[in-house]
Amino acid sequence: MALIVQKYGGTSVGNPERIAAVARRVQHTHAAGHQVVVVVSAMSGETNRLTTLARSVHPEPPLRELDVLLATGEQVTIALLSMALAKLGCAACSYTGSQVRILTDAAHSKARILEIEQAQVAADLNAGRIVVIAGFQGIDTNQNITTLGRGGSDTTAVAMAAALQADECQIFTDVDGVYTTDPRMVPQARRLTRITCEEMLELASSGSKVLQIRSVEFAHKFRVPLRVLSSFSDTGDGTLITFEESPVETARIAGIAFNRDEAKLTVQGVPDQPGVAHRILGPIGEANVEVDMIVQNTAHDGTTDFTFTVHRGDYAKAHNILQNTAQQLSARQVSGDDQIVKISLVGVGMRSHAGIASQMFAALAAENINIQMISTSEIKISVVMEEKYTELAVRTLHTAFGLDIDTQPQEEKTCRT
Amino acid sequence: MALIVQKYGGTSVGNPERIAAVARRVQHTHAAGHQVVVVVSAMSGETNRLTTLARSVHPEPPLRELDVLLATGEQVTIALLSMALAKLGCAACSYTGSQVRILTDAAHSKARILEIEQAQVAADLNAGRIVVIAGFQGIDTNQNITTLGRGGSDTTAVAMAAALQADECQIFTDVDGVYTTDPRMVPQARRLTRITCEEMLELASSGSKVLQIRSVEFAHKFRVPLRVLSSFSDTGDGTLITFEESPVETARIAGIAFNRDEAKLTVQGVPDQPGVAHRILGPIGEANVEVDMIVQNTAHDGTTDFTFTVHRGDYAKAHNILQNTAQQLSARQVSGDDQIVKISLVGVGMRSHAGIASQMFAALAAENINIQMISTSEIKISVVMEEKYTELAVRTLHTAFGLDIDTQPQEEKTCRT
Numbered sequence: 001m002a003l004i005v006q007k008y009g010g011t012s013v014g015n016p017e018r019i020a021a022v023a024r025r026v027q028h029t030h031a032a033g034h035q036v037v038v039v040v041s042a043m044s045g046e047t048n049r050l051t052t053l054a055r056s057v058h059p060e061p062p063l064r065e066l067d068v069l070l071a072t073g074e075q076v077t078i079a080l081l082s083m084a085l086a087k088l089g090c091a092a093c094s095y096t097g098s099q100v101r102i103l104t105d106a107a108h109s110k111a112r113i114l115e116i117e118q119a120q121v122a123a124d125l126n127a128g129r130i131v132v133i134a135g136f137q138g139i140d141t142n143q144n145i146t147t148l149g150r151g152g153s154d155t156t157a158v159a160m161a162a163a164l165q166a167d168e169c170q171i172f173t174d175v176d177g178v179y180t181t182d183p184r185m186v187p188q189a190r191r192l193t194r195i196t197c198e199e200m201l202e203l204a205s206s207g208s209k210v211l212q213i214r215s216v217e218f219a220h221k222f223r224v225p226l227r228v229l230s231s232f233s234d235t236g237d238g239t240l241i242t243f244e245e246s247p248v249e250t251a252r253i254a255g256i257a258f259n260r261d262e263a264k265l266t267v268q269g270v271p272d273q274p275g276v277a278h279r280i281l282g283p284i285g286e287a288n289v290e291v292d293m294i295v296q297n298t299a300h301d302g303t304t305d306f307t308f309t310v311h312r313g314d315y316a317k318a319h320n321i322l323q324n325t326a327q328q329l330s331a332r333q334v335s336g337d338d339q340i341v342k343i344s345l346v347g348v349g350m351r352s353h354a355g356i357a358s359q360m361f362a363a364l365a366a367e368n369i370n371i372q373m374i375s376t377s378e379i380k381i382s383v384v385m386e387e388k389y390t391e392l393a394v395r396t397l398h399t400a401f402g403l404d405i406d407t408q409p410q411e412e413k414t415c416r417t
Numbered sequence: 418m419a420l421i422v423q424k425y426g427g428t429s430v431g432n433p434e435r436i437a438a439v440a441r442r443v444q445h446t447h448a449a450g451h452q453v454v455v456v457v458s459a460m461s462g463e464t465n466r467l468t469t470l471a472r473s474v475h476p477e478p479p480l481r482e483l484d485v486l487l488a489t490g491e492q493v494t495i496a497l498l499s500m501a502l503a504k505l506g507c508a509a510c511s512y513t514g515s516q517v518r519i520l521t522d523a524a525h526s527k528a529r530i531l532e533i534e535q536a537q538v539a540a541d542l543n544a545g546r547i548v549v550i551a552g553f554q555g556i557d558t559n560q561n562i563t564t565l566g567r568g569g570s571d572t573t574a575v576a577m578a579a580a581l582q583a584d585e586c587q588i589f590t591d592v593d594g595v596y597t598t599d600p601r602m603v604p605q606a607r608r609l610t611r612i613t614c615e616e617m618l619e620l621a622s623s624g625s626k627v628l629q630i631r632s633v634e635f636a637h638k639f640r641v642p643l644r645v646l647s648s649f650s651d652t653g654d655g656t657l658i659t660f661e662e663s664p665v666e667t668a669r670i671a672g673i674a675f676n677r678d679e680a681k682l683t684v685q686g687v688p689d690q691p692g693v694a695h696r697i698l699g700p701i702g703e704a705n706v707e708v709d710m711i712v713q714n715t716a717h718d719g720t721t722d723f724t725f726t727v728h729r730g731d732y733a734k735a736h737n738i739l740q741n742t743a744q745q746l747s748a749r750q751v752s753g754d755d756q757i758v759k760i761s762l763v764g765v766g767m768r769s770h771a772g773i774a775s776q777m778f779a780a781l782a783a784e785n786i787n788i789q790m791i792s793t794s795e796i797k798i799s800v801v802m803e804e805k806y807t808e809l810a811v812r813t814l815h816t817a818f819g820l821d822i823d824t825q826p827q828e829e830k831t832c833r834t
Contacts, residue, residue, distance in 0.1 A: 016473040050493070056433040058500040065503070068511050069496035072489035076467070079486035083475040086482070094485050098515065099560055143516055 002167035003035045003125065007135065007157035010044035011174050012231035013077050016084075022172075022231065023084035026130060030090060035125040037164065039135040039157040040081055042073025063108035067137075067147045071097070074134035074153070082132045092130040095121070097137035097145070102156065104138035104146045111138055111146035113155065116163040125164075133160060151212025158215045162222035169219065169226050170238070171211060176230035177239035178203070178210050180403040181256040186395050188404035192239045192254060197226075199254040200241045202346040202380040216241065252349030252356060253401040258394055259342045260387055262292060263315035264373065265322055266307040269332025279329060280306055283321050289314040293342065293375045293382060303332070307373060309384065312338050340372065341390045344382040345397060357381050363400035369393055419584035420452045420542065424552065424574035427461035428591050429648035430494050433501075439648065440501035442589075443547060447507060452542040454581065456552045456574040457498055459490025480525035484554075484564045488514070491551035491570070499549050509547040512538070514554035514562070519573065521555035521563045528555055528563035530572065533580040542581075550577060568629025575632045579639035586636065586643050587655075588628060593647035594656035595620070595627050597820040598673040603812050605821035609656045609671060614643075616671040617658045619763040619797040633658065669766030669773060670818040675811055676759045677804055679709060680732035681790065682739055683724040686749025696746060697723055700738050706731040710759065710792045710799060720749070724790060726801065729755050757789065758807045761799040762814060774798050780817040786810055 006026060013019050022038075030036045050069050054061040061069075078094035085092035100121060104111035124131045135153025138146050148155050154171055161169035176191065178200065183189040195203075197220035204213045210228055219226040220243055229238035270276050281291060294308045310318045315338045322334045350356050360381055364371060369392065373384035385393060398404060423443060430436050439455075447453045467486050471478040478486075495511035502509035517538060521528035541548045552570025555563045565572050571588055578586035593608065595617065600606040612620075614637040621630045627645055636643040637660055646655035687693050698708060711725045727735045732755045739751045767773050777798055781788060786809065790801035802810060815821060 016470065019474060053433065053493070053497060054500060057436060057497050058504045061500040062503045065496045065499040065511055068499075068513075069493060072492045075489045075492070076470070076486060079482045079489075080470060080474050082482040082485075083471060083478040086479045087475045094482055096485075096562075099562075145513075145516075 001033050001035065003037075003164055004029060005037045005039060005157050005161040005164070005166045005169045006172060007039040007153055007170065008041070008172045008231055009153065009174075010041040010046070012172055013040055013081065014044040016080070019077070019080050019084050020087075023081060023088055023090075025172075025231070026081075026085060027088050027090050030130055037121060037125070037131045037133060037160055037166070038081065039133045039153055039160060040074060040077040041135050041153040042070075043077055046073040046076065064144060067108045068145050070147050071134070071137040071145045074136055078132045078134045085130055085132070090130055091128060092132055093124050094132040094134075096134045097156070098139040098143070100133055100160075102138035102159070104140055104148070106140040106142070106144065106146065108144075108146055110149035111140070113138060113148070113159045116159055118160075118163040121160075122164065151214060154212050154215035155218055158218040158222070158224050158226065161224045162218070166224065169224050171215075171226060171228050172231035173210060173228060174230065174232060175210060175228070176233055176236050177228050178241070179255065180253075181394055181398055182258070185258075185391055186398050186404075188398065190403060190405045191236070193237065194240050194242055195254050196348050197241055197243050198379055199346050199348055202344065202377070203255055203257045211241075219243070252353045253345055253347040253403065254349075255346055256394055256397050256401075256403070257344045257346060258390055259344075260340075260390060261312050262309040262340060262342055262384075263312045263318075263336060263338035264307060264309050264340050264384060265315070265318055265334065265336040266305055267322055267326050267329070267331045267334055268305050269303040270306050270326075270329055271331075272302055272304045276304075276329065277306065280322070280325055281308070283325055284308075284310070284318055287317060287321055289318050289321075293373060293384065295373050295375060309340075309342065309373075337372075337386075339387045340384050341387045341393075342382055342384050343390070343393050343397070344380050345401070346380045348379050350379050350381070359400065360397060363396050364393060367392055367396050369396075418450045418452065420454075420581055421446060422454045422456060422574050422578040422581070422583045422586045423589060424456040424570055424587065425458070425589045425648055426570065426591075427458040427463070429589050430457055430498065431461040433497070436494070436497050436501050437504075439589075440498060440505055440507075442648070443498075443502060444505050444507050447547055454538060454542070454548045454550060454577055454583070455498065456550045456570055456577060457491060457494040458552050458570040459487075460494055463490040463493065481561060484525045485562050487564050488551070488554040488562045491553055495549045495551045502547055502549070507547055508545060509549055510541050511549040511551075513551045514573070515556040515560070517550055517577075519555035519576070521557055521565065523557040523559070523561065523563065525561075525563055527566035528557070530555060530565070530576045533576055535577075535580045538577075539581065568631060571629050571632035572635055575635045575639070575641050575643065578641045579635070583641065586641050588632075588643060588645050589648035590627060590645060591647065591649060592627060592645070593650055593653050594645050595658070596672065597670075598811055598815055599675070602675075602808055603815050603821075605815065607820060607822045608653070610654065611657050611659055612671050613765050614658055614660050615796055616763050616765055619761065619794070620672055620674045628658075636660070669770045670762055670764035670820065671766075672763055673811055673814050673818075673820070674761045674763060675807055676761075677757075677807060678729050679726040679757060679759055679801075680729045680735075680753060680755035681724060681726050681757050681801060682732070682735055682751065682753040683722055684739055684743050684746070684748045684751055685722050686720040687723050687743075687746055688748075689719055689721045693721075693746065694723065697739070697742055698725070700742055701725075701727070701735055704734060704738055706735050706738075710790060710801065712790050712792060726757075726759065726790075754789075756804045757801050758804045758810075759799050759801050760807070760810050760814070761797050762818070763797045765796050767796050767798070776817065777814060780813050781810060784809055784813050786813075 082094040101117040103115040135156040226241040499509040499511040518534040520532040552573040643658040
């Protein structure tokens with residue numbers, strides 16, 4: 001008998017029929033002898049409906065009241081799912097974030113979980129009941145309703161699993177696991193049966209949007225085994241995101257992520273002096289523009305080129321700020337490009353396998369793809385290139401690193417399942 | 418400076434524009450120097466929408482979960498109204514039933530309020546904030562969400578007013594006060610400026626649906642001055658329902674109520690023995706059929722006729738039960754009529770004015786209206802007649818007892834305002 005926390009997102013509970021399907025899946029797990037806690041999001045469309053209502057009353061609604069409003073979304077789902085479970089003859093009990101006492105800080109709309117009381121939930125589980133919990137919401141020390149922000153239900157599920165020391169936290173989504181890359185772009189993309197938390201974090205930050213980064217970080221911190229599964233198909237065990245190193249490091253590369261949401265900016269001919277990086281990025285940060293990659297080349301004429309990427313939507317804003325900064329710094333000029341793509345190779349295997357980077361560059365060069373920026377971390381290599389090369393580059397790398405579904409040797413496949 | 422509790426029903430907060438209008442009205446009261454607590458219902462249509470959702474998942478949803486679901490209705494309204502107040506520059510703070518701690522018993526869907534904590538609300542009021550509270554809902558001692566059932570928001574408002582020792586509890590509805598009778602039937606019907614709780618209770622139980630009986634009883638018990646006002650018009654002070662006797666008992670009759678929702682059943686020729694009433698009504702009560710009027714005439718041939726009224730929807734059911742009972746009691750036969758109306762004259766003035774009953778019967782007789790049943794209490798006389806006489810009888814009595822708007826002497830009008 002295991003204790004399993006299952007999380008179902010908005011699409012999975014989008015209408016009464018889907019809620020009934022989720023109830024059958026939960027019942028199935030429960031009937032197999034497991035204790036089950038279910039965390040659910042608001043029905044898809046509900047959060048938008050409520051936000052529109054709020055905006056029609058106040059263009060910038062006070063965040064405390066917005067949280068009170070949005071928290072009703074999951075409250076509706078927990079009630080309906082508990083009813084659907086009752087219809088199947090399962091004893092189920094729903095709890096809002098406030099009823100569980102998911103204690104958060106007071107940062108409305110992006111609160112962080114501080115503590116979870118698990119006594120009542122544990123008591124229900126021990127009495128054989130299925131516990132249904134509203135994701136995305138909590139309560140601060142003054143009993144104010146808070147919400148956790150985007151992807152908050154995943155965080156609730158992981159935090160609940162950590163508090164209950166659950167055996168597994170299963171995140172049901174509209175995909176059936178984590179793939180080596182986006183299967184819509186590369187039909188040969190292979191579902192990973194296992195991936196480490198670190199790899200998942202790098203994939204997520206590089207544009208693979210299966211899970212929100214915060215919930216993966218949370219799982220990593222509290223060593224909660226996390227599994228991504230499809231709520232729309234009964235086949236497959238999804239992908240297990242584990243905090244343990246793979247027993248045998250068979251794969252050097254876990255996957256390839258790509259991100260077309262960025263734009264590149266360069267300040268050319270900056271005098272190469274200490275403090276320049278700060279003088280360039282300071283005003284950018286103050287304008288609430290987030291910076292991703294940063295590259296600075298060694299100077300050879302007393303000046304240097306300073307390049308970084310921002311979210312594409314912030315391109316014009318950042319460009320304006322830089323014009324100003326460049327003048328102050330007596331830099332030569334500001335250039336930029338918002339038609340770029342960042343492609344990342346991710347895998348813990350890189351640590352012990354030399355030559356991954358050169359293999360990557362060689363594969364891209366063979367296709368005549370010019371690399372504009374390079375940035376590396378211990379388990380990731382990211383390159384920036386013209387956006388038009390996205391598909392070609394991803395497919396080329398996918399094949400070059402043996403990720404295509406048919407190139408996988410049979411014994412390795414077996415070892416992974 | 419007074420402390421005023423205002424309650425707005427579902428129609429008054431039915432859309433963002435109406436919520437904005439309520440906010441302006443609340444602001445107006447607050448700007449006049451009063452402390453204001455606002456109790457709101459779910460937006461009109463919302464409770465039906467949620468109930469339909471529940472039914473689509475479970476034909477008879479568990480009541481605990483139904484309460485969790487329905488409680489979201491008012492939670493949406495408190496958030497939106499607080500936002501609308503913020504837009505007007507008013508500091509407002511919303512609370513769910515659980516946040517206030519409106520403690521109820523555990524009878525889901527029809528819970529009764531046991532206790533209200535008023536410390537937080539009082540603190541907010543003293544800090545100059547407007548407090549917005551979700552009506553209709555509470556929490557039991559185990560932190561389960563409960564709802565108070567039909568008209569629950571009125572009860573919340575009155576209970577809140579009692580707990581805070583408010584100066585007045587104002588119930589905003591779609592009518593601008595309590596009338597001597599239904600103005601749609603009698604254009605001469607007059608709005609009462611004052612009415613006693615007892616009169617209001619009798620009017621309510623006789624079919625005048627301005628307020629739910631429970632909230633009036635509550636107001637009576639805790640001596641909360643209750644005022645009925647229109648949320649759609651700015652004119653008029655509505656009707657004050659007071660626990661005090663009118664200083665001068667100018668009016669003998671407060672109003673005329675009528676109820677076309679009843680049906681009449683008679684067991685004819687019942688042996689006139691002790692215990693017969695119980696043997697007839699026992700099985701009716703066990704079948705959950707509520708009985709209103711009961712009349713038994715003196716026997717003169719060793720048998721008696723036993724007549725009572727039930728809700729029209731229960732007529733067939735009650736008739737079937739009676740057939741059975743009649744056989745057991747060797748009664749002669751069962752007869753009935755579901756095309757009747759009950760008309761009631763209500764007024765504390767009856768206590769000190771003799772002859773009201775005979776004046777009533779005379780007025781009806783003059784119109785050739787046959788009276789089928791009569792039942793009296795200290796401040797009410799009810800008669801049952803064929804339904805087709807409803808309008809004629811109500812208008813006749815309205816005129817006969819000087820209730821028509823033009824027959825009201827000028828000085829009396831003045832004294833009432």
